[in-house]
Amino acid sequence: MDHGQLLKRQKVLADFGEFALRSDDLDAILFEACRLVSDAVETQRSKVLEIHEGGKKLRVRAAIGWQPDIVGLELDMDDYSSETYSIRTGEPVITQDITREERFRIPMFMKEAGVAALANVPIFLPANRAYGLLQVDDVEPRDFGEEDTQFLRTYATILGPVIDRLHKVQALQATTERFSIVVEKARDYAIFVADAQDRIVDWHKGAEKVFGWTAEEAAGMSCSELFTPEDRTRGEDRNEIETARREGSAPDVRWHLRKDGSRVFVDGSTVCLRNPDGSVRGFLKVGQDVTERRRTEQRLYESEALQRSLIAGVPQLVWRARSLGHRIWSSPQWERFTGQRNEDSAGMGWLDVIHPEDRDLVMAAWRDAEAKGGLDCENRIRRASDGEYIWHHSRSLPATGLEFEWLGTCTDVQQLKELQGRQEVMLAELQHRTRNIVAVIRSLSLKTIESSMTLDDFAEAFSRRLAAVARVQSLLSRLGEDQRVTFDELLEAELAAHVGGKEKIMLDGPRGIRLRSRAIQTFALALHELATNAVKYGALASPRGCLTIRWRLKNEGGGAPALFLEWVETGVENMPSDDAPPRGSGYGRELIERALPYQLKANTTYEIGADGVRCTILAPIAIDGGKE
Known part of the structure; x- marks a missing residue:
């Protein structure tokens, strides 16, 4: 390469860098990249191909010297194309004369367009992520030299970070636009931002509607002022911020105060915002006003809880109890199944029909029930008709409005248990047989290979075995x-x-x-x-x-x-x-x-x-x- 060509290529690299800095239009930058590289290596045509459909296709993203309809054309990424090989190996692929090319399959549209020689150079984004490739085409057979190859590699190396920057810019713009639209339209949601000291710095329209303060009034206000006095006394405001710092986010589902002193129930969360170095930049808080829904659900729950529990218990064994399983009533279903009269099962008498091996488990479940908000366990209950112990699933929730009272059911799950047992046996047998057959086939293949002189001999013998x-x-x-x-x-x-x-x-x-x-x-x-x-x-x-x-x-x-x-x-x-x-x-x-x-x-x-x-x-x- 003479000195003039070297200067020309250096100028191309400089011109492309300046153009890329001035433009945020990826299509324009890729088109200019094709134009400049064609001029630098003196070929009539060039194009940029982008990996598409999760690595199954290559799509022409930009081209120079081709008909306009070439842009958007898709090629299969198969094992016989030079394009696929170049991307997978990360190395340039040169074809000096496609009429003599025996390594790869040349796409038909390139042959029909008169392409005689080509050079593929892969384009990688930062972190070695494959984007596609730069392809220069010539209508005459050509010997692309080492200088050409190294220039194209340098060009592609510069092109990768430029593409990555524009991807990030476009993603950021799209995210910003979506966020702005969401914030402006979500008037039923309180969305606001606090600094690292939990003082409000950004207060959107939805927050004004939910809490009553204007943006000017809320600026600089501590987020703690939105909490009820009892929650501040318990330190819930500080706990929420510390949880968000430690875990990245914290739920914010509770009653809050409005400007006029009324209360609003908010279903939301607090998200910790961090700087690139990991330090806390502030907090994003998003919550929906669900006050009316909360009050309606609470009224419905209180009025229908007992009825729901009773309906859920039929036709199971139904009972009522105090704390720790102290039975106060057993249904007729319980008496028919166990033979225990209501007075016999009262207090802890019901434990007499529980399998001796299950009694400790049941009592442990009762000790945990109040903390968990419900009883949920499986145990065996003696059937009076034949003395057999039958598996049951016991469930109960505390009945709202009835102090320390639980309404529960026991559901027969014996058949389900037996089915699960048979399934476990069948699964174990299937796994055992699968391991055996895999071992047999592996041994067969190895032994057949050892005794076969040719691939045909192996295929015949292995097929028969x-x-x-x-x-x-x-x-x-x-x-x-x-x-x-x-x-x-x-x-x-x-x-x-x-x-x-x-x-x-x-x-x-x-x-x-x-x-x-x-x-x-x-x-x-x-x-x-x-x-x-x-x-x-x-x-x-x-x-x-x-x-x-x-x-x-x-x-x-x-x-x-x-x-x-x-x-x-x-x-x-x-x-x-x-x-x-x-x-x-x-x-x-x-x-x-x-x-x-x-x-x-x-x-x-x-x-x-x-x-x-x-x-x-x-x-x-x-x-x-x-x-x-």
Whole structure:
């Protein structure tokens, strides 16, 4: 690059910086950025693309040398575009001649517009946040040199903070406008600002309407003067400010004083305002006048509280009590369920029908009830008809207007408890099976990779083994409670997946031998490997071949019952020696000779004879009534 070009580019950077300082219009700045960069690198066209739709699209935000309708055009951010690659790696991407570009896919509109060469430079905002990229285009093949690349990187580095500043300016302007509109329109809300000493510095129209003071009268007044005398005596004004300082905000829901001495109930909050260094700048207070609503709700609550409580109690067990559960009345529902007469349940007599293990819990709930404003607990109550203890949910609120009196109900939740228990068992079983199947599939994939010569070999073998796993899961999914998959079901499902008929297969064994759920998967994979080998290379692949499968229960030495399986192939032609097993048999043999003994404590043999494979498996199992 000669000295003149260097000076020209330095001037472009200076001109752009001056323009950016004078303008707050992002579109104008991006257009000028495109114009100046095209002039500096002597290309006919350039554009700025902005990330759009959460990173799924790139939208042309500004362009020079293109038709006006190019602005707003959207491109997909796919893995094959140079634009996406540049943004993700943070590095420039140069294409000297798009006719020779083999790394990336060039958008069709650029080809149609005659673009022959391009350079992409990512634009990042502060904190390394991706904004988009700067793209310069040339209609002739071009070798963008190191000087061009470094200039474009410098240009994009300057452009990022400029864009970020304008984003913040626009956001601040929008926020200020919205705040002004809200403040002016919210006449039913008292909105005002106090300084760090809690003295009023900004008093809006809504505050004047709610409290009565004008802005001139309120200026410099302590916010404490808005509190009632009793709240000031209790220090509520100071507590509110200290809570806001400590936690950032504090609720302000209470009665306040108006200028004329009347009271207004405000539902609001106080927010602490801080300087950039963290020091307190002041407090923003916002509250709505809800005086009439408060009075109406209070009257309604007082007049309807007892009626609401009674309605809520039917058809549950209803009762009335004093503090700490001292019973003064029990409903007929209570007597029918528990067998206790009203006089028997009076005082603390009702505790006699509470399960002994729940009595301390119930009494603890009563001790906390007044502080919490209500009683809420679950306990078991004895049913008179059969003596069973049934779960109930006890609830009560203090009845307004009746000193120290509580009206409560006990709701039968026994079925809900039983359902929750069954759900917990089912969830635990599901989690257990999920962990097991994930472990199996992981092991399958690793072992299949080890024994596969090519990707096609892996895909075929893994697909077949995964299908075997799926067949087992299908059998398990159809089981009811306390049911088990039987060995003959498992065997028939596996054979049906490999052969259309059983002319060459002899099965000899009892039906109904139940398997442990955790043993089924390993058994299924062993059967799958044996059947696959027989179909591809063994008895089921030979014209004169024959497969015999025998199984029975054994109970030797008085120990746990075990399943004995014998797999015998005969009539196999050209059977390889034991030192050279059939292709693909490595994982199956390893599964039988190593995995079964390890996982199921099984004794196994695997031999390749002159005319076929002979395999035996002796594995402990669970039969009816056995545990998993």
